[in-house]
Amino acid sequence: MDFVIKSDYDKKTVKDFLKSNINISRNMLIVLKNKSDGITVNGNRVTVRFVLSEGDVLSLNHENIDELNQDKSFVAENQSLLNLLNIVYEDDFIIAVNKPPNMPSHPSINHFDDTLANLVVTYFRNNNIKSFYRAVNRLDKNTSGIVLVAKDKIMSARLNDMMKRGEIKKTYIAVLNGNIENLPADEHSSSLREIGGVYEYNPENKTGRIIAPIRREHASIIKRVCAVDGDYAETEFKVLKYNNKASVLEVYPKTGRTHQIRLHFCAIGLPLLGEDLYCENNINQDYIIKRHALHAYCLEFNHPENNKKINISCELPEDMSGIINRV
Numbered sequence: 001m002d003f004v005i006k007s008d009y010d011k012k013t014v015k016d017f018l019k020s021n022i023n024i025s026r027n028m029l030i031v032l033k034n035k036s037d038g039i040t041v042n043g044n045r046v047t048v049r050f051v052l053s054e055g056d057v058l059s060l061n062h063e064n065i066d067e068l069n070q071d072k073s074f075v076a077e078n079q080s081l082l083n084l085l086n087i088v089y090e091d092d093f094i095i096a097v098n099k100p101p102n103m104p105s106h107p108s109i110n111h112f113d114d115t116l117a118n119l120v121v122t123y124f125r126n127n128n129i130k131s132f133y134r135a136v137n138r139l140d141k142n143t144s145g146i147v148l149v150a151k152d153k154i155m156s157a158r159l160n161d162m163m164k165r166g167e168i169k170k171t172y173i174a175v176l177n178g179n180i181e182n183l184p185a186d187e188h189s190s191s192l193r194e195i196g197g198v199y200e201y202n203p204e205n206k207t208g209r210i211i212a213p214i215r216r217e218h219a220s221i222i223k224r225v226c227a228v229d230g231d232y233a234e235t236e237f238k239v240l241k242y243n244n245k246a247s248v249l250e251v252y253p254k255t256g257r258t259h260q261i262r263l264h265f266c267a268i269g270l271p272l273l274g275e276d277l278y279c280e281n282n283i284n285q286d287y288i289i290k291r292h293a294l295h296a297y298c299l300e301f302n303h304p305e306n307n308k309k310i311n312i313s314c315e316l317p318e319d320m321s322g323i324i325n326r327v
Contacts, residue, residue, distance in 0.1 A: 002221045005056040014039060014058065015048035037061045057221055082126070085119045089312045093155045093305050094148060095120070098314035101144040101291050105135060120149055136160060137170070137296070140259070142274075144317050145172070145296025158304040163256065169300040172251040172261060173316060175293035175323055176270040177284045180239055180247040183270060192267060195228040199268050206239040210264040214257040223277065224259045226267050233257040235264045245286045246273065246327050250297075262292060273323065287323045295320055 009017050018029070029048075032038035039046055040059045052058065086098040097120065099105065104115040117133045124131050131151040136159045139147055148168075150156035162168050181203065192199050192212055201208035213230030217223040224230075234254040241248045247270065253260055262278060265271055271279040273293040298313040316324070 003058045004221055005052045005054055005058060007054045009052050010054040012052055013048065014041070014046060014050045014052060017052060017058065018048065032060055035061060081114060081119055082122060085123055086314070087123075088146065088314045089310070091303075093151055093303075094159070095151065096146050096148050096299065096312045096314075099139055099144055099147050099296075101142055101317055101319065104141045105138055105147065116147060136163060136168075137256075137299075139296055140292075140294075142291035143294045143296065144320070145294075146299050146312055146314050147296070148299055148312075155304060159301075162301060162304065166254065167301060169298075170253055170256075170296065171298040171300075172253070173295045173297045173320065173324075174237075174249045174251045174261060174265070175273045175287070175289075175320065175327070176247040176249065176265055177273050177275075177282055177287075178247065178270045179242050179244050180249070180270055181242060182244075183268060192226075195226055195230075197226065197267070207237065208239075209234060209236045210268060211235075212264055212267050214260060214263055216258075224257070224263055226263055231255075231257060233260050233264070235261060241324075241327055243327055245284060246323070248324050248327050261294060287326070289319050289323060291319070293320055293323065 003017070003021075005017070033048065036045060038061050039048065040061070041050060041052065041056050043057075043059075084100055084103070086100070087095060088098050089096040097116065099116050106117050107115050117135070120133050123129075129151070134150045134153070134156040136148040136150055136156065137146075139145060148159065150159050159168070180201070183201070192210075195212060197210070197212035199208070199210050211232075211234045212226040213228065214224050214233045215227050215230035217225045232255060236252040236254060238250045238252075239247060240250060251261055257263075259278075262272055262275055266275065266278045271282050273282075273284055273287055274289040275282050275292045295316050297316070298311065300309075300311050302308065303310050315321075
């Protein structure tokens with residue numbers, strides 16, 4: 001959980017900021033204070049007495065720690081939200097849920113008790129499951145689809161190692177603003193080569209790939225950018241259907257950089273429908289959607305416990321399925 005300090009909190013302490021902006025319990029604060037990286041400013045460990053300056057990045061490292069899930073304030077007021085929890089797979093070691101669009105995965109300054117983490121932890125508590133929220137993959141607030149959660153530390157470590165090695169195949173459904181068949185491949189290949197990137201598309205089998213390195217945009221904790229000094233990022237795709245206004249794709253990210261799919265399709269001039277962070281004036285009057293059109297559709301992997309082949313898929317939300325049916 002990262003916060004850029006605004007002028008209102010210049011010369012104020014970390015404690016002042018937390019007290020005014022976050023509904024943080026005493027127990028949770030104790031946990032963060034005792035972790036070596038629980039509370040940091042600009043990457044350096046600090047105490048709650050640290051005096052902030054405008055532009056500082058304050059970070060609370062609470063994700064996937066057991067103590068957060070034991071905090072009663074994290075769970076108590078979320079019972080009414082459980083009807084939003086759509087479990088698509090569960091066994092003794094893992095659970096997979098279909099996250100709805102416009103729901104944050106983790107708590108933040110404006111979303112402390114209405115996130116996917118809250119829902120999963122509440123489900124565990126209500127069903128006497130002695131487990132915590134340890135997400136293996138993470139989705140943006142506006143991205144819908146499968147989130148895989150490990151139920152114990154060992155399974156979390158094993159699945160995260162598999163993810164790093166590319167042993168968990170991820171399939172997304174994306175809708176692009178425009179006809180990919182009309183994209184001049186040579187032109188975009190040339191511009192991508194300037195940053196060490198590649199764009200390839202085979203119109204015969206409708207498959208292609210985008211390679212473009214990605215790094216954090218300077219002076220931002222949210223935005224990323226395709227740049228020559230970024231980390232290697234590769235995305236493969238297959239075109240399912242298209243018309244003159246939009247294209248529907250299966251997308252297979254080979255790496256897991258933040259905002260990778262969104263950035264890569266912006267880089268070739270065909271942003272996702274509804275993409276408003278990286279592409280200005282990205283409006284399609286024929287297919288209007290109030291978020292970027294991206295859905296984590298399927299995960300495939302061998303179960304670390306028994307090597308059984310696991311294939312988990314989930315339904316598209318109505319905002320995307322309605323558009324896809326009209327393309």
